[in-house]
Amino acid sequence: MDARLRGVGVSHGVARGEVRHMGTAVLEPPARRLAEGEAPRERERAARAVEAVAADLEARGALAGGEAQAVLEAQALMARDPELAADVERRIGAGDIAEQAVHDAFAAYRELLAAAGEYLAGRVADLDDVRNRILARLLGVPMPGVPDSDGPFVLIARDLAPADTALLDPALVLGFVTEEGGPTSHSAILARALGVPAVVALPGAGELVEGTVVAVDGESGEVVVAPGDEEWAALEQRAAERRAALGEARGPGATADGHKVPLLANIGGPGDVAAAVEAGAEGVGLFRTEFLFLGDGADGSEPPSVAEQTEAYRHVLAAFPDGRVVVRVLDAGADKPLSYLNPADEPNPALGVRGLRALLAHREVLLDQLRALGRAAEGQSAYLEVMAPMVAGPGEAREFAEACREAGLSARAGVMVEVPSAALRARALLQEVEFLSLGTNDLAQYTFAADRQVGALSRWQDPWQPALLDLVALSAEAAKAEGRSCGVCGEAASDPVLACVLAGLGVTSLSMGAASIPYVRARLARHTLAECERAASAARAADDAESARAAAVAALGG
Numbered sequence: 001m002d003a004r005l006r007g008v009g010v011s012h013g014v015a016r017g018e019v020r021h022m023g024t025a026v027l028e029p030p031a032r033r034l035a036e037g038e039a040p041r042e043r044e045r046a047a048r049a050v051e052a053v054a055a056d057l058e059a060r061g062a063l064a065g066g067e068a069q070a071v072l073e074a075q076a077l078m079a080r081d082p083e084l085a086a087d088v089e090r091r092i093g094a095g096d097i098a099e100q101a102v103h104d105a106f107a108a109y110r111e112l113l114a115a116a117g118e119y120l121a122g123r124v125a126d127l128d129d130v131r132n133r134i135l136a137r138l139l140g141v142p143m144p145g146v147p148d149s150d151g152p153f154v155l156i157a158r159d160l161a162p163a164d165t166a167l168l169d170p171a172l173v174l175g176f177v178t179e180e181g182g183p184t185s186h187s188a189i190l191a192r193a194l195g196v197p198a199v200v201a202l203p204g205a206g207e208l209v210e211g212t213v214v215a216v217d218g219e220s221g222e223v224v225v226a227p228g229d230e231e232w233a234a235l236e237q238r239a240a241e242r243r244a245a246l247g248e249a250r251g252p253g254a255t256a257d258g259h260k261v262p263l264l265a266n267i268g269g270p271g272d273v274a275a276a277v278e279a280g281a282e283g284v285g286l287f288r289t290e291f292l293f294l295g296d297g298a299d300g301s302e303p304p305s306v307a308e309q310t311e312a313y314r315h316v317l318a319a320f321p322d323g324r325v326v327v328r329v330l331d332a333g334a335d336k337p338l339s340y341l342n343p344a345d346e347p348n349p350a351l352g353v354r355g356l357r358a359l360l361a362h363r364e365v366l367l368d369q370l371r372a373l374g375r376a377a378e379g380q381s382a383y384l385e386v387m388a389p390m391v392a393g394p395g396e397a398r399e400f401a402e403a404c405r406e407a408g409l410s411a412r413a414g415v416m417v418e419v420p421s422a423a424l425r426a427r428a429l430l431q432e433v434e435f436l437s438l439g440t441n442d443l444a445q446y447t448f449a450a451d452r453q454v455g456a457l458s459r460w461q462d463p464w465q466p467a468l469l470d471l472v473a474l475s476a477e478a479a480k481a482e483g484r485s486c487g488v489c490g491e492a493a494s495d496p497v498l499a500c501v502l503a504g505l506g507v508t509s510l511s512m513g514a515a516s517i518p519y520v521r522a523r524l525a526r527h528t529l530a531e532c533e534r535a536a537s538a539a540r541a542a543d544d545a546e547s548a549r550a551a552a553v554a555a556l557g558g
């Protein structure tokens with residue numbers, strides 16, 4: 001095994017300790033069929049196991065409190081899902097024993113969830129955990145979970161379920177490393193909440209030998225196997241420098257010479273507001289409203305009502321008095337499909353009727369959302385702005401602006417720049433709408449013809465690609481020429497060094513997950529605007545992502 005492995009760092013800090021593996025044995029149902037007349041008793045056995053697991057999850061939640069409680073309660077709801085229960089009953093009726101019926105019903109549900117796109121796919125680990133718990137209960141074997149240990153350790157798992165992470169003792173668990181998961185998985189969210197460093201998506205993590213000492217850097221995503229004292233000291237030093245820098249930077253985002261770059265939060269709903277406020281977000285740069293349409297409360301068969309939407313939007317606006325809140329209208333399709341908006345049989349959904357295209361084909365859904373936003377903004381001091389996703393040209397921008405007017409919305413209307421054509425014709429877009437926001441995740445997908453959901457193409461998702469920086473520069477220059485704002489709300493904004501480069505390219509605000517805000521604030525505060533501009537030119541002059549980053553780091557003095 002290599003001495004240095006690299007995954008994705010999702011929770012800052014460094015840790016060193018012995019590896020302990022999570023009990024991940026997949027429980028297999030015994031091969032047996034029900035005899036005549038056994039079904040009623042078997043149904044009862046299944047129902048009792050489900051209820052016991054749901055109650056246990058709730059009890060763990062009550063003990064843990066806070067964010068963990070919400071997650072565990074959501075898992076208890078999954079366990080009690082009436083459709084799952086009906087499927088289990090049906091399978092038992094067809095002769096399956098309870099273990100087999102639970103196993104297969106969850107597998108069917110899992111497939112649905114995994115196919116529903118990135119955010120819902122992140123909940124697959126939660127569902128697997130619920131299934132394992134019910135199976136363990138039925139089989140009478142110990143629950144899967146965190147290993148027992150007398151001393152502190154680094155926890156290694158395929159993916160972590162909230163029921164396990166919620167009750168972790170940060171004094172014992174020094175850090176997490178998982179083979180799967182991403183920045184939106186619960187492992188990542190809860191690691192950040194617990195304040196322990198975490199690295200996810202590290203292939204081969206499962207092969208680390210129990211008891212080996214590893215060092216985990218939750219920022220760079222590095223895991224060093226058997227680190228020497230010098231290597232460990234260097235990692236600690238880096239972490240200490242980052243902490244010191246964090247402590248010094250306060251207040252609104254700005255470069256060392258006072259050039260303001262507002263730091264905003266990306267949120268998926270009212271539940272993310274507290275973390276954004278705590279991180280000192282100056283507002284919201286991207287409210288991904290599709291989670292209201294796809295999320296826990298929605299069943300995905302029809303849009304939430306205007307009243308339901310109004311309430312959710314009002315909650316968010318109220319949290320940012322006098323702040324800016326940019327709401328993106330529903331972005332359905334490709335990684336976030338919605339049956340009533342997107343065609344079922346598109347050969348290539350990422351290039352299909354998605355985003356604004358789907359909304360223009362269902363204008364009533366768009367108009368209802370805009371009306372709900374207008375109502376939510378009444379009497380609030382927050383400054384509402386609305387923007388449309390996946391806009392390819394000025395005609396679409398005009399249609400969006402017209403819909404905003406028709407809905408009687410007085411908020412500023414803008415568009416996301418996520419398609420190269422929008423960046424190339426940014427000035428024309430700004431004849432129709434009032435601001436731009438760069439969605440670098442999709443912009444990378446469409447610039448490099450690389451599906452953002454295909455792991456094997458992930459290097460093309462690297463926002464340091466110089467061609468992507470060129471498109472950012474084009475958009476920012478167009479906005480400047482038109483006297484308009486041009487922010488970034490894709491993942492690019494959350495990389496502290498790249499954030500400086502983006503500021504140097506002329507981007508006017510940066511929006512990111514709340515956890516990244518303090519790091520970006522601290523790094524920006526270290527450099528003048530002129531230094532950021534030099535770093536931006538150096539990065540654009542490079543030929544690939546790696547050398548662009550190296551050139552920018554060198555230009556910024558390390």
Ligand SMILES: C=C(OP(=O)(O)O)C(=O)O
Pocket residue numbers: 286288331418438439440441442443489490491
């Ligand atoms: C911010 C973006 O939108 P999403 O990730 O929700 O598609 C983007 O594409 O960069």
Ligand SMILES: [Mg+2]
Pocket residue numbers: 389418439441442
């Ligand atoms: Mg996008």
